Amino acid sequence: MEAGVGGVKKRCGLQALFGRKGHKDAVAIPFLRAFWGHRTEINDLVLQSADFLGDTQDARNVLPDVVWQEPETRAVFVTEMQRQEQDFYFDRISLYEGKTRAMYAEKGRGWNFEQVPIFVLGLADFDLGRKGPDVWMYEYVSMDADGRGELFNNKDWKMMIDLPKAAINKPTAYSERDKWLFLLNNFHRLGGDFNIKHTELPAFLKDGSFDQVLSIAENLNRIKMEEFMDMVLELRLRDRIRAGEKRGEKRGEARGEARGEARGEARGKEWARREMIKRFLQSFPDLKKAPHKVASLLGVDAQLVKSVLTA
Structure with missing residues (x-):
């Protein structure tokens, strides 16, 4: 594709x-x-x-x-x-x-x-x-x-x-x-992130015969764009999660020397996830109003997303 x-x-x-x-x-x-x-x-x-x-x-x-x-x-x-x-x-x-x-x-x-x-x-x-x-x-x-x-x-x-x-x-x-x-x-x-507003359409498409066609096209493109973005995000975020968890594990290991290895590793992973959520929201600020969508995309708990948003 x-x-x-x-x-x-x-x-x-x-x-x-x-x-x-x-x-x-x-x-x-x-x-x-x-x-x-x-x-x-x-x-x-x-x-x-x-x-x-x-x-x-x-x-x-x-x-x-x-x-x-x-x-x-x-x-x-x-x-x-x-x-x-x-x-x-x-x-x-x-x-x-x-x-x-x-x-x-x-x-x-x-x-x-x-x-x-x-x-x-x-x-x-x-x-x-x-x-x-x-x-x-x-x-x-x-x-x-x-x-x-x-x-x-x-x-x-x-x-x-x-x-x-x-x-x-x-x-x-x-x-x-x-x-x-x-x-x-x-x-x-038409539709999605490439939206053409009705007022921006050329005059020859505003005679009424194409209204239904344009409506179908815009709806299809929104669906396709959502599917495409989900696919891209899944691939990108999978790598980010793995990299973040590795950084978190290293940081957790350092903290674990003083506070206990298990506790340090858990905190390190949570820190990595929070950082990943922050970077994600910086890239897609429109999703700040949809914490459950963000949680679903990132594979994390919705409460963690909300805590990042309110921090």
Whole structure:
């Protein structure tokens, strides 16, 4: 999940925001309509498994981020975000399209090879190195090499989005696609310690249609930020507790020579814990009003935290 909180949350945010059944109507349908509505009807969606496992031991597993299917047209929509630069990202998107097509090929007798339409959206958080700085969207489809207006089967669509270029783009009028691209580029700044107040949102997101989406995004980010901070604190404080207890034991041993080894060791450990609590509260002063939360994070007694706060 990798280099920086923003990258972590942007990647996980895609799956949490766009890949949940409860977000189908408010998020998934309008999102996919914004990117694929010019190619197909999207009236409903069913969330599908995103685990395309290889058929043999040597076959490669394909694990896209989010997969939805339109029940009436049977069209399958695969969305994949790549944060770190990848030399073969276009190859990966092509592999996803091929694997998805094979997974959704209907079994049956006879020579019925009718395929479902496959739409693969690749979101790259790096420069794709295609065309000029003003071109950030690339749409691909199989067609007659000589007669470019003739599609092969009209069922194999791929779209690549260069998110850094899209972030620079400042259209005079924002389409629904532009709004979603802004959200994708700024998702990690919504909620938690990266909160964007409603008054600071750009005007094109205040027309009412994105209110529910923003509410969901902010809530997800708060949850993810809390989980992330808990993980970081657990790792950091584990080391601090061990180091503090060692310092306390040494100090306790010195005191123990005069007052008794057992009593000195106990006092040394308590001193180490109190020092650790003080340093923690200096780093996170907002938690001074939540001694039980501090106690839970540090693995100490809440009364000890309170005694440090009142000292």
